[in-house]
Every structure is written in structure tokens, then in C-alpha cells.
Amino acid sequence: xxxxxxxxxxxxxxxxxxxxxxxxxxxxxxxxxxxxxxxxxxxxxxxxxxxxxxxxxxxxxxxxxxxxxxxxxxxxxxxxxxxxxxxxxxxxxxxxxxxxxxxxxxxxxxxxxxxxxxxxxxxxxxxxxxxxxxxxxxxxxxxxxxxxxxxxxxxxxxxxxxxxxxxxxxxxxxxxxxxxxxxxxxxxxxxxxxxxxxxxxxxxxxxxxxxxxxxxxxxxxxxxxxxxxxxxxxxxxxxxxxxxxxxxxxxxxxxxxxxxxxxxxxxxxxxxxxxxxxxxxxxxxxxxxxxxxxxxxxxxxxxxxxxxxxxxxxxxxxxxxxxxxxxxxxxxxxxx
Numbered sequence: 001x002x003x004x005x006x007x008x009x010x011x012x013x014x015x016x017x018x019x020x021x022x023x024x025x026x027x028x029x030x031x032x033x034x035x036x037x038x039x040x041x042x043x044x045x046x047x048x049x050x051x052x053x054x055x056x057x058x059x060x061x062x063x064x065x066x067x068x069x070x071x072x073x074x075x076x077x078x079x080x081x082x083x084x085x086x087x088x089x090x091x092x093x094x095x096x097x098x099x100x101x102x103x104x105x106x107x108x109x110x111x112x113x114x115x116x117x118x119x120x121x122x123x124x125x126x127x128x129x130x131x132x133x134x135x136x137x138x139x140x141x142x143x144x145x146x147x148x149x150x151x152x153x154x155x156x157x158x159x160x161x162x163x164x165x166x167x168x169x170x171x172x173x174x175x176x177x178x179x180x181x182x183x184x185x186x187x188x189x190x191x192x193x194x195x196x197x198x199x200x201x202x203x204x205x206x207x208x209x210x211x212x213x214x215x216x217x218x219x220x221x222x223x224x225x226x227x228x229x230x231x232x233x234x235x236x237x238x239x240x241x242x243x244x245x246x247x248x249x250x251x252x253x254x255x256x257x258x259x260x261x262x263x264x265x266x267x268x269x270x271x272x273x274x275x276x277x278x279x280x281x282x283x284x285x286x287x288x289x290x291x292x293x294x295x296x297x298x299x300x301x302x303x304x305x306x307x308x309x310x311x312x313x314x315x316x317x318x319x320x321x322x323x324x325x326x327x328x329x330x331x332x333x334x335x336x
Contacts, residue, residue: 005061007083010034018043022073024082037073053256053333055198148193149215153182154208158314165317167199168192169242172220175232186220199257204307256331260309261302263332268325283312289336302336
């Protein structure tokens with residue numbers, strides 16, 4: 001952990017999905033872990049779907065979420081390692097001062113007071129909240145309906161495609177006149193923009209590090225009638241490639257950071273493992289592993305590097321495998 005992940009940070013993020021009753025934190029196998037109990041299993045399910053694989057801070061502290069075998073957490077002390085929010089009267093134990101309950105409540109109300117103090121932290125609630133908001137479950141305060149414009153540098157056409165197919169619906173792109181490797185990219189809303197920034201800023205592509213930041217511009221203006229801007233501005237509002245038009249679409253649940261393992265779906269029955277290995281190898285990478293799911297309509301394919309996987313996704317998502325079958329490719333959080 002580059003930045004502290006405290007009980008208050010966890011409570012702040014997870015309480016967006018329901019009432020958090022108890023949290024216990026501990027270190028196991030040199031990894032910081034936590035057990036967190038909701039008052040309702042449905043809340044736990046929603047939180048797992050929306051937050052698993054998301055970063056608490058920009059590009060670090062990635063959440064890995066599984067269900068616990070425990071049915072109930074037994075919290076003995078309210079201190080900086082464990083907390084029972086239903087029993088503020090519990091002793092601190094271990095000689096550690098208990099946080100005043102009114103102070104905890106006050107901290108919880110100010111969504112920027114905890115994460116906002118830390119350099120690189122996304123305000124108001126990091127990529128995790130952005131993902132949840134994108135899934136249509138949480139409205140980020142002050143951002144509802146606002147369109148998000150990104151400034152992307154070290155850009156090429158592939159980065160726009162990546163943004164478009166994986167992290168949201170690109171509305172407009174404007175290549176900067178004086179700096180052709182930079183562009184303003186307008187996403188459908190602020191949540192998609194934050195999500196794209198958290199997953200793509202700092203990624204390597206064609207030996208260049210992509211830089212993605214929020215722009216101060218609210219929209220990307222189209223050129224005035226009769227003005228020739230040399231084709232630097234493009235409008236994709238009516239693009240058939242938009243995948244996230246429906247609020248709460250299940251596509252939002254399958255958004256993960258770039259990884260070496262790709263998830264393939266919509267595979268025709270007559271396509272073999274060998275066919276797919278050849279197809280992905282021809283995209284300039286080396287296939288390290290392959291696994292079909294039971295019905296053979298889906299598979300996982302692992303490339304040697306994340307950079308190779310990014311290139312394969314750009315080349316082969318929507319690839320026509322015959323009879324108008326289009327292969328769907330996305331990043332996976334699984335490994336083979």
C-alpha cells in the first residue's frame with residue numbers, strides 16, 4: 001500500500017452500497033486484508049460486483065473481493081483495526097484510543113476529507129466509486145449528468161478505440177492542432193471519464209506511457225460551419241460501437257484494468273482453440289495460456305504482456321469470424 005487504507009476509508013467506500021455493520025482488518029501473507037459485514041446480503045453482492053478489481057486510489061490499492069465463510073463477525077474492540085458500528089460503547093483495547101463516535105460520523109460525511117488529502121487520490125471517492133456510479137447504482141455528488149472530457153497525451157488512434165470499446169462511449173475527439181499526439185476526448189459522462197482515467201493513465205502502449213487527466217473543458221466543440229479544421233475533430237455520438245448506452249447495463253460489471261488475460265465471448269461452435277491461438281498470435285503477441293468455458297462460447301486467452309493483450313483487444317474486438325459472428329474481447333480479472 002502506497003497510501004493508508006484505514007477503517008474509515010473502507011467504511012466510506014463500502015457504505016455507498018448499504019449499512020456497514022462491522023469491519024475487522026488484519027495482515028496475512030504480507031497482505032493487508034479486511035472482513036466487512038453488511039446488514040443485508042444483497043448489499044454485499046452489489047458491492048462485490050461494482051468494486052472488485054477497482055482501485056481505491058489512482059493506480060494503486062486494487063480491491064480483491066470474495067465472500068467470507070464467516071456468517072457473523074465478532075468485534076471485541078473499537079480501534080484502528082476493528083470496528084462495530086452498531087456498538088459505539090465497545091472498549092478500545094490494546095491501549096489504543098477509541099475514535100470518538102461523533103468524529104467518525106463527521107469524517108464520514110465529508111467525502112473528500114479522507115481520500116482528498118492524499119496526493120493522487122481521486123476525488124470524491126476514487127475509481128471504485130466511479131465504477132459503481134457508472135453501473136448506475138451510485139450518483140457521484142456534483143457529477144450527475146455532467147459530461148467528462150479527458151486530456152490524453154502520447155496518443156494514437158488505438159487509444160481512442162480502447163476508450164471506446166472498453167471504458168465507455170466516446171462522444172467526440174479533438175486532436176490538438178499544435179500537439180498532434182494529444183487530444184481532448186469527450187466521454188458520455190463524468191463517471192466513464194474517471195473510470196477511463198483510473199485504468200489507463202500510466203499504461204504503456206507502443207513503448208510510450210499514456211497520460212490521461214481530466215480536462216477543464218466541459219465539452220469538445222465541433223468546428224463552426226465552413227471552417228476547415230483539417231479533420232482534427234470527429235463526432236462519434238451516433239457510433240454503432242457504443243456499449244454503455246443502457247443505464248445499469250451488465251457491460252459495466254465487466255470493466256477491468258488492462259491485463260495480460262483476455263475474456264473472449266460470442267465464439268462460434270466451429271472455431272477451435274488452435275484457430276484462436278493462431279488469430280491472436282498473428283496480432284503480434286505470444287499466447288501463454290488458453291482455456292475454453294464449458295459451452296465453448298467463451299474462453300480466456302493469456303498473452304505474454306499487458307501491452308500485447310491491449311494490442312490484441314484493439315485488433316480483434318468485433319472481429320468477424322464468419323456468418324456475421326463478431327468476436328467480443330475484453331480484459332479479464334482472472335488468470336489461467
